[in-house]
Amino acid sequence: MNPLNPVGIQPKHLSCWQRISPFLWPQHGLLQKYHLPNLRDLPEGTEFRAKTFDFGFNPGNASLIPYDTQVNSITLARNFLIWGINAVSSPAPGSTAVSPAFLFNVIQQHAGDQLQFYNKTITDIEGGGSGQEPFILTSPQLVLAGDQLQVEVQNLANITLNAQVVLLGGEFS
Numbered sequence: 001m002n003p004l005n006p007v008g009i010q011p012k013h014l015s016c017w018q019r020i021s022p023f024l025w026p027q028h029g030l031l032q033k034y035h036l037p038n039l040r041d042l043p044e045g046t047e048f049r050a051k052t053f054d055f056g057f058n059p060g061n062a063s064l065i066p067y068d069t070q071v072n073s074i075t076l077a078r079n080f081l082i083w084g085i086n087a088v089s090s091p092a093p094g095s096t097a098v099s100p101a102f103l104f105n106v107i108q109q110h111a112g113d114q115l116q117f118y119n120k121t122i123t124d125i126e127g128g129g130s131g132q133e134p135f136i137l138t139s140p141q142l143v144l145a146g147d148q149l150q151v152e153v154q155n156l157a158n159i160t161l162n163a164q165v166v167l168l169g170g171e172f173s
Helices: 027-035
Strands: 048-057 069-075 077-091 102-111 113-116 135-143 148-155 160-173
Touching: 048 069, 048 148, 077 102, 102 135, 102 160, 148 160
Parallel strands: none
Antiparallel strands: 048 160, 069 148, 077 135, 077 160, 102 113, 102 148
């Protein structure tokens, strides 16, 4: 291997190393090399951040009533490179947990244009990982400073539900 070209800097066919990630090991094992992009290095100076969209877990945030849809948005102050998504839900006290619990979609707004992460709303099981096994995006999604991130969540059950979607990534200048 050429020491001037570490793994991830050159195309996969020029590298003698297999690309694996400890984050994807529980989900895909050695097959994860087919799920990772050729170039996946994060920019230098990236600081880990988790952008949280909360629906009922924290005081002041409304829970999702049965079959309700809510939207939560934030505007970013710095560039943010998203590489993973977590989604979690909890039924209100006295209710029974359901699976899948909610549908969600992430929408990025930039200069008047909207970009949806998914072409339709998807369940928390399909597009959201857990704290131990986050859902890793095949290609990281760049969100520029000043852009708005919006998460739309829809309750799928006839119970009151608390939900949370967390975008994992790194902030940089």
